[in-house]
Amino acid sequence: MESLKVTSNYEFNPDTLDEVRKELNLNKNEINNMLDNLQDWIAKQEHFTKKDFSRRYLETCLIQAKGSVERTKTNLEKLCTLKTLLPTYFEKHNAKDFEDFSNFVIHGPVAKILKDNYRLYFVKLVSSDFDASALLEYYRYVILLNEYTRIHDYSFGTVCVVDCRDVNLLSFVAKMTNIVDLRNTMSIMMVGYGLRIKAIYVISESKTVDVFVTVLKQVLSKKVSERIKVVKTVEALHEFVDKENLPKDYGGGVNKTLKEINENWTNVISTKENVEFFKDIFQAKTDEKYRLSDRYNEEVLGMPGSFRTLSVD
Template structure:
């Protein structure tokens, strides 16, 4: 492998900002506004980096108020869903099983011509009786901690490969878990999804897709695709972006996975730091009110991640 893990995500921050109708100078001023706001939020344990704030500004189309809410959610969720976030550490022994044997997940290196990031999710040929979908959600959160610092794009194209999904995986997928996954997608990662593409879907796994359809918004529902053949992906994603495993020209899934393992190691100090961050609700300027998040929290706080 001749790729520096620090250069694994190719992006063009200035171009993405321009497509969103902003100049670099205007974007910097908006970041400064959010940084000033952070100074008034004494309940938050730290201030997000400029890169992270810029990412949230882009996904909200530079809405200052929505960006503030996402910044607050980034920390508040860690306190209210503390049991879940305990597992968002690459060195957690149980989590390593998911990352090393059960699933692949990583963003691909290159952006599409319209500046979207392609993400690969694939089950591996490994049957694990203790499988829990929320452990995989924790895996995605682990990767997100890198994306929020390094990645900037117009949104995401997600490819989900069910070739090796087991019936036991399907049986352990519940509506509540699916709702929690959608909560993270919409409320924490705030992903602008261009398309979700399912490939190699066995009949018994169609129930998972049916569950997903019950929780996503209509605009996402209209962007779900089930492909009968892998080659159909080429209509949505250029070959030069896709891994060799899918008929593309990029490194194989295994090679990319090893590179991402190295990248995770380099971020380990940040993961350790994140485990300690808590919101001090006593210092919050205005109390939390009933909201979509708190409604989700009531459903999720007792969910079993083990």
């Protein structure tokens, strides 16, 4: 019986593999046939600068695309194009070389997977004392995590928790002067990586939380925006996320604290093996002179040189 490899960073339910495939009406033979199809298709894409995607990487892409080969092809096409059009988000490969942004945000996916086989991603806003360069480093870090997920995770998608209790949200939003960076990052995550967001829980008692939520809605589709829910306390969050899945400092007694989760992730994605993987996978771009349609960026991405009109879903 096929099983998932459990690491210190990603744990799975005993039936995660079977349940994910069952929900998508897939079995091992069908997946192998689909992966053959994808590899044959990639081999024929003359404008792809990388052809040797691992089958494990492609299978995760397929799962995020709800088991659709055509949607997987579209996501790969767009991700490779985004790496070409937005190189600044893929310039760094070692998280330990990043500018430290822990003074304003600590974050990370929780190792224990949710009962419904979604992955919990936790973010705590610590301070509004940051600048645009630190914010960009955070976005780059999140992209590294998504590439790591391609070869290590097996889940339906993500449930996000954003803890805003310790910051003045008006000041924080005011410091996010370059919303284009946020929009571009969300485009990379959701259009390129095919990230599926089941829910976003914002923890805040502030009367100005609507300002922060409005910013989020500017970079998300209407469908995903409707999945944002504001809760006032950690106790209220327990109604939606089981305590056992939360960091220790949020009621999850058996888990690491969020700070420990953050530090652990930095160590993991900064290993020599992972840094080399990031260097290689970030070269999966497009050479536009070999693309059959020179209007692809405008017709498919909807933005020749700009990401302002892209609808993220």
